[in-house]
Amino acid sequence: MTKPIILTGDRTTGPLHLGHYVGSLKSRLAFQDTHRQFLLLADMQALTDNAHDVGKVRDNVIEVALDYLAVGIDPERTSICLQSQLPALAELSMLYLNLVTVARLERNPTIKDEIRARGFGRDIPAGFLCHPASQAADITAFRATVVPVGEDQAPLIEQTNEIVRRVNALAGRELLQEAQAIIPRAGRLPGVDGRSKMSKSAGNAIPLSASPDDISAAVRAMFTDPDHLRVSDPGKVEGNVVFTYLDAFDDDRNAVEDLKARYRRGGLGDSSVKRRLENILQELIAPIRARRTELATDRDLVVDIIRRGTLKARDTTERTKCYVMEGLGLFQL
Amino acid sequence: MTKPIILTGDRTTGPLHLGHYVGSLKSRLAFQDTHRQFLLLADMQALTDNAHDVGKVRDNVIEVALDYLAVGIDPERTSICLQSQLPALAELSMLYLNLVTVARLERNPTIKDEIRARGFGRDIPAGFLCHPASQAADITAFRATVVPVGEDQAPLIEQTNEIVRRVNALAGRELLQEAQAIIPRAGRLPGVDGRSKMSKSAGNAIPLSASPDDISAAVRAMFTDPDHLRVSDPGKVEGNVVFTYLDAFDDDRNAVEDLKARYRRGGLGDSSVKRRLENILQELIAPIRARRTELATDRDLVVDIIRRGTLKARDTTERTKCYVMEGLGLFQL
Incomplete structure (x- = not known):
C-alpha cells in the first residue's frame, strides 16, 4: 500500500521558533515514517502580504530550510520544495479562482480574521484575498489527503474541499480527492510574554537558532x-x-x-x-x-536539497495539473 | 531594428463575426508586416465567466483559429498560441495579484461595467475580478508594447502600466516596459438589429462562416x-x-x-x-x-499551427517570467 501524501510548509518570512517546533515540526518528524511528506517553502504565499519586501522572503528560504534540516527533517524521506519554482501551483490557482466567488472568499473566516488583524480593509492585496484558491491549488496539486493546520486555518481546508467538489462536479467524475485537516493536539504555544501566540513579529519568540x-x-x-x-x-x-x-x-x-x-x-x-x-x-x-x-557553512548543499525536492514536487504537481486540465475538458495540444 | 511586439487575441467563446473583422482582424492583417504579432487564444480568460461550460471554451479554440487563418493570418508571421498552455502567464498573474489591491480592481471601469452588464454583484467569480492582473501578465510576458483594444478596454491597459511601474519600482530598475493601447478608428460595429454592438450572445451577429x-x-x-x-x-x-x-x-x-x-x-x-x-x-x-x-477538413494541420505558435510563445513568456522573478529578487534555484 502506498503511503498517504501529506503537505505542510511555512511562509518564508523568518526563521522558525519553538512555536513551530511544538506546533508542527515535531509531528513532521513523525510523519516521515508514516506518510509521503512534502514541505513547501511558501515564498509565493509570503509575497501575498510581503510584496514590498521580496528580499526578506528570499533570504528566509534558506533559513527555513536550515531549520527543517536542523530539527531532523530527512530529505530522503521528505521533499523540501520551493513554491515559486512550481508553475503548476500558479496554473491551478488561476483555474480555481474561476470556481469561487469574491463573496465566498470574503466570507472565509481565516481571511476575514487576518484582514482585520492586519488592518487591511479594502486595500488588501488581491493575492491575499485569493489565497484560499492558492492553498487549494497547493493541496490538490500534491494530491495531499492529509493537511496539518492550526485550528484557525481549518476553514481554508473546507474551502479547498468545496473547490474539489466543484472540480469533480464539472468533470463529471472524481478527479480530485477531498483533504482532511489534522489539527495538532498541542495547540498554539504562547510567546514568552504570554500575551499572544509566539511570533517573530510580536518579538516574543525563541528561535530554533537561539544562542x-x-x-x-x-x-x-x-x-x-x-x-x-x-x-x-x-x-x-x-x-x-x-x-x-x-x-x-x-x-x-x-x-x-x-x-x-x-x-x-x-x-x-x-x-x-x-x-x-x-x-x-x-x-x-x-x-x-x-x-x-x-549546515549553514555549506549553502550549496542546502540549495541542492531544495532543488532535488523541487524537482520531485514538480513531477507530481505537473502531472496533477495536466490531469485536471484534461479532465475538466480544456483544449489539449 | 527589431519589430515592436504586438499582442492581441480573443476569448474562445464563439466563432468570430464581422464585428471582429472590422474591429480587429483587418488591422491584424496589416500588423503582420510591421510588427512581431502574437495572437492569444484566450481560453483561460474565457473561463473567468464560463467555468460552467468548459466544452464551449474548448471547442471554440479551433473555431477561432480557423477564423484567423481564413481571413489571412499567416502563421509564419503571426504566432497563434493557446493561453492555457503558457504557464508563465499564470505565474506572472499570481505575482501581480500581490501588487494590486482588491479596491483598485473593483474601481477598474471595464470590470465595473462588465460586472453590472452580467448582473454578477458580489457573486462575481474571483477570476473575473482578477482579470486585469492576468491581462497585465499576458501583455508583459510577451513584452508587448503595443496592444490594440476596444475603447472600453483602455482602463485595463492603464492598470497594466500601473503594475509595470510597481514591478520596476520594486526591482529598482526598468524590468518591464509600459504598453501603449491602440484604439481602432473604426469603433464598434453595431449588430444587425442596431441595438448594441455585434455579438453572438445578442443574436445579432453575422459570423465569418455565414452561408x-x-x-x-x-x-x-x-x-x-x-x-x-x-x-x-x-x-x-x-x-x-x-x-x-x-x-x-x-x-x-x-x-x-x-x-x-x-x-x-x-x-x-x-x-x-x-x-x-x-x-x-x-x-x-x-x-x-x-x-x-x-482548413476545417484538416484539423491536425490547425492543431499543429497552434502547437508551433504556442512553443514560440512559451519561449518568450518563460524568458520574461524568469527575468521578472529574478529581477524582483525571488530565490533562484
Missing part, C-alpha cells in the same frame, strides 16, 4: 504570575508561561504535576521553575543549533 | 429607419445599420455618400441599398468561408 544566552534571557524575562511576589505566596499555574512551556517540553509529566502542586500551595519560587525549564530548552536547542550552524 | 443564405437573411432583417415607410419618403442615415455597414465595408466612398444623399432626400428604397450591401458582404465573406471550409 545559550538568548535562551537564558528569554526564560528570565518569561511571564509568570504577577501576583506571586514572595516564594512563600501561592502562585497561579494557568496563564503562567513557564508552566505552559513545561507542559510542552518537559517529558517528565509526574515531575511537572508535582511542581504545579507545590507552586499553587506556595513555597516554590519562579527562579527554581525557570531553572528547570531553561535546562530543558538548552538541551533541546543545543543539538539543533549545532546542526544548523554546521 | 450565402445566412448573409441574405441577415441583411434583409437589418434595422434601417423605421419611419422610412415609402420609397419616396426622406430617410435617416444615422442609426441606420445598412449605412453604418456600407461605411464599414464599401470601399467606394463617393458612391456611399451619393447613396446617403439620395436616401435623405427620399426616392431611394431600403431594398436597393440592402442589395448593394449584400453584394459587398457576399464578396467579402465568400473567400473567407471557402478557406475556412477547406
